[in-house]
Amino acid sequence: MRCQPAHTCFRAFAIALTLALASCRATYPAAPTTTDVSLLLLGGMTESLTWQGYAFRAFTLRADGAYEEVTETATWSSSDTAVMTPRAPSGYFWAAAAGTSVITVRKGSLVASRTVAVLDSGRLTYPRLSYTQGADLTPGASSYFTLWWSEVRTNNGWPYIWSGDVTSVAAWTSDNPSIVRVSGSALTGVSVGLTMVRASYNGISIEVLVSVYPSR
Amino acid sequence: MRHAIAIASVTLFILFAPRTAGAQDNPVPSSAMPEITQVRGDLYRVRDGQVYTIFVVTPEGIILGDPLGRESALWLRDELKKRYRQDVRFVLHTSHDYRRAAGSPVFNDTADIEAHVSFSAEVAKARHHDFAHYRFSARMGAGFTDTRTVTLGGRTVRMIHVPSPRTPESVVLLFPGERIAFAHDVPWIGRPPFTFRGLSPADVMAWLGTLAALDYDTLLLGDGRTIARETIDAYAGYLRAMHDAVIKGVGDGRTFAEILAGTTLDQFSGNPHFPARVSQLSELFSAVKYSALRLSAGATVNYVVRASAFCAAWTACSAGGAVHAGRVAAAVAVSRSVEILGEMYVSGQTVSSRTTPDVDEEGATRRTRGAVLLRWTPAPAKFSVAVVAGPSVTVEDVKGFDTVRGVLLPRGGSHPIEQRESRAGATLGFDLDFAISPNVSIRMPVRMTMMRPGKGTYTDSSSDVQVGIELAFRLAHRVAVK
Numbered sequence: 024m025r026c027q028p029a030h031t032c033f034r035a036f037a038i039a040l041t042l043a044l045a046s047c048r049a050t051y052p053a054a055p056t057t058t059d060v061s062l063l064l065l066g067g068m069t070e071s072l073t074w075q076g077y078a079f080r081a082f083t084l085r086a087d088g089a090y091e092e093v094t095e096t097a098t099w100s101s102s103d104t105a106v107m108t109p110r111a112p113s114g115y116f117w118a119a120a121a122g123t124s125v126i127t128v129r130k131g132s133l134v135a136s137r138t139v140a141v142l143d144s145g146r147l148t149y150p151r152l153s154y155t156q157g158a159d160l161t162p163g164a165s166s167y168f169t170l171w172w173s174e175v176r177t178n179n180g181w182p183y184i185w186s187g188d189v190t191s192v193a194a195w196t197s198d199n200p201s202i203v204r205v206s207g208s209a210l211t212g213v214s215v216g217l218t219m220v221r222a223s224y225n226g227i228s229i230e231v232l233v234s235v236y237p238s239r
Numbered sequence: 240m241r242h243a244i245a246i247a248s249v250t251l252f253i254l255f256a257p258r259t260a261g262a263q264d265n266p267v268p269s270s271a272m273p274e275i276t277q278v279r280g281d282l283y284r285v286r287d288g289q290v291y292t293i294f295v296v297t298p299e300g301i302i303l304g305d306p307l308g309r310e311s312a313l314w315l316r317d318e319l320k321k322r323y324r325q326d327v328r329f330v331l332h333t334s335h336d337y338r339r340a341a342g343s344p345v346f347n348d349t350a351d352i353e354a355h356v357s358f359s360a361e362v363a364k365a366r367h368h369d370f371a372h373y374r375f376s377a378r379m380g381a382g383f384t385d386t387r388t389v390t391l392g393g394r395t396v397r398m399i400h401v402p403s404p405r406t407p408e409s410v411v412l413l414f415p416g417e418r419i420a421f422a423h424d425v426p427w428i429g430r431p432p433f434t435f436r437g438l439s440p441a442d443v444m445a446w447l448g449t450l451a452a453l454d455y456d457t458l459l460l461g462d463g464r465t466i467a468r469e470t471i472d473a474y475a476g477y478l479r480a481m482h483d484a485v486i487k488g489v490g491d492g493r494t495f496a497e498i499l500a501g502t503t504l505d506q507f508s509g510n511p512h513f514p515a516r517v518s519q520l521s522e523l524f525s526a527v528k529y530s531a532l533r534l535s536a537g538a539t540v541n542y543v544v545r546a547s548a549f550c551a552a553w554t555a556c557s558a559g560g561a562v563h564a565g566r567v568a569a570a571v572a573v574s575r576s577v578e579i580l581g582e583m584y585v586s587g588q589t590v591s592s593r594t595t596p597d598v599d600e601e602g603a604t605r606r607t608r609g610a611v612l613l614r615w616t617p618a619p620a621k622f623s624v625a626v627v628a629g630p631s632v633t634v635e636d637v638k639g640f641d642t643v644r645g646v647l648l649p650r651g652g653s654h655p656i657e658q659r660e661s662r663a664g665a666t667l668g669f670d671l672d673f674a675i676s677p678n679v680s681i682r683m684p685v686r687m688t689m690m691r692p693g694k695g696t697y698t699d700s701s702s703d704v705q706v707g708i709e710l711a712f713r714l715a716h717r718v719a720v721k
Contacts, residue, residue, distance in 0.1 A: 050588070050603070051638040051639060052603060052638075053640075054640040054642070055653060057653065082647075087642045087644070087651075087653045088643070088644025088645060088651065089642075089643065089644065089645075089651030089652030089653075090648070091647065091648050092647060162645060237645060237646055237647045238645075238646050238647065239646065239647045
């Protein structure tokens with residue numbers, strides 16, 4: 024058995040090789056860029072009281088939709104360090120005196136800031152509403168805020184501050200349901216961000232600043 | 240010369256006379272006693288009933304062909320000694336048949352016994368089945384394979400092995416001095432028209448080819464027939480022409496009808512075998528053994544069918560579709576209708592993407608497939624359809640990335656996707672072939688492949704369909720009759 028004629032072998036192999044090489048050209052999808060497009064400043068509370076510490080956290084949102092926590096690596100500052108004094112660790116501030124201060128965080132060319140009002144914890148007026156927060160909210164997760172009603176009562180002529188849990192009887196509404204959804208007194212994170220949730224009881228309302236953090 | 244003409248005349252009469260009362264099978268009436276007649280010079284023929292043998296007398300002894308049966312051999316030993324005062328010095332076996340060979344031990348004392356290398360094995364087999372007749376048959380030591388030349392007293396006798404399916408040890412004796420050949424049997428030369436009747440055409444052709452190479456003018460047969468060389472040559476020429484026409488026709492890819500139409504063999508119209516030309520051609524065509532090596536290559540469109548599971552639970556999804564591919568195949572034809580086909584194709588990439596509100600995924604899949612297929616062409620012709628089927632292995636390379644939004648690194652962000660998976664499957668389909676010459680055809684392969692479900696996350700398909708166009712080259716081929 025032999026090639027008939029020999030050049031047909033070469034021709035066949037040449038065609039096969041050309042087609043095989045043509046099919047071998049590869050172009051694969053490219054991943055999107057990972058540049059940071061925005062900086063989020065989350066954390067803190069609506070009402071900051073003196074002689075308490077407040078932790079803020081910073082996140083960059085990348086072009087590919089992912090978040091990166093930069094609390095440790097970002098630069099934090101307070102416009103009035105007498106009111107909000109930066110302390111360690113990074114992003115932690117001490118409310119030293121009543122007043123307002125702008126908390127600013129910088130990461131590269133990105134800047135985020137928030138104005139914080141500090142109340143003198145010794146000069147609070149009653150009755151008043153306050154809240155405490157459970158676990159940090161993340162999208163899809165729920166967290167319970169406890170709403171406290173505080174008023175001045177007397178006992179044998181001695182005034183004292185009485186506080187009661189009115190969470191379940193208060194009316195809750197979210198300023199931005201796309202960030203936080205309210206169901207009864209349960210708050211469920213919807214997407215990363217910061218929004219105000221309002222709770223009212225007995226004719227008094229309070230703004231609850233709720234941060235929804237990116238999940239891991 | 241007159242002697243040769245006389246022998247040829249007798250031969251023609253024997254060959255072509257109407258077969259009445261077994262006259263042809265028994266050309267000479269049997270008698271009780273063996274009979275010795277002179278052929279030419281010192282060459283004699285012995286008749287023992289319906290069995291004939293031959294011997295040549297030399298000054299140094301006698302070279303005897305088949306020793307015949309034991310009783311005949313005993314008679315022959317004494318008769319030869321009495322007539323020629325010589326011992327038998329060589330016994331040359333042409334067949335293991337007991338009627339021809341059982342007397343061999345009678346000459347052990349004086350003669351060298353010569354036979355083909357397969358003689359002993361055939362005797363042993365025959366003795367196993369028929370001990371009564373073969374109990375005296377002697378087994379040989381080492382025999383010869385192709386030819387042996389025996390020389391005694393200035394005379395030479397050649398033993399030539401001839402292929403025969405029934406008697407593998409078959410030998411023709413050639414007496415060059417007398418230009419006589421002796422064969423115990425030529426089973427395929429009978430009353431015309433000739434038919435192979437289950438004989439191997441290859442053996443017949445080889446037999447005739449062996450005889451054609453010998454220098455003789457008369458063939459004596461073991462049953463007493465005498466055939467002139469011209470008769471055998473005419474017969475061989477007719478068969479050779481027919482054989483060559485079939486070989487060439489099959490090699491050129493012609494159908495039997497085309498070969499028949501193109502093989503008129505008009506020059507042999509006077510041959511007594513000619514009237515059965517169609518059946519002889521048919522027998523030869525049926526006995527053709529065809530093998531070939533083909534290479535084909537071309538372009539293919541590969542339509543990848545999307546697997547439904549790939550898109551389940553995704554809000555938007557696309558995968559599969561048509562891509563180009565290069566295909567190369569090598570085929571070994573084991574007959575005109577059956578090929579073992581090894582084919583490989585390298586496909587262009589298919590791009591898949593799927594999305595949920597939080598995740599994007601995009602990948603390119605390249606498929607490389609190797610398959611070993613059985614290719615069956617029910618009716619090989621200029622335009623033919625072949626069915627193919629067989630196992631295949633597909634190697635899929637997936638490369639791409641996914642992007643997870645709204646969560647922290649490292650779960651969030653983009654991640655490369657790399658997946659390589661080999662999947663077994665079954666490929667079946669058909670080829671449309673249009674032969675533009677015996678060695679080149681345009682082929683349209685159609686294939687469908689079903690693969691086992693993939694284990695990888697990014698496996699987007701379990702089946703595909705390919706349609707291509709390609710050139711198929713027959714690089715080499717061999718056609719022979721078996």
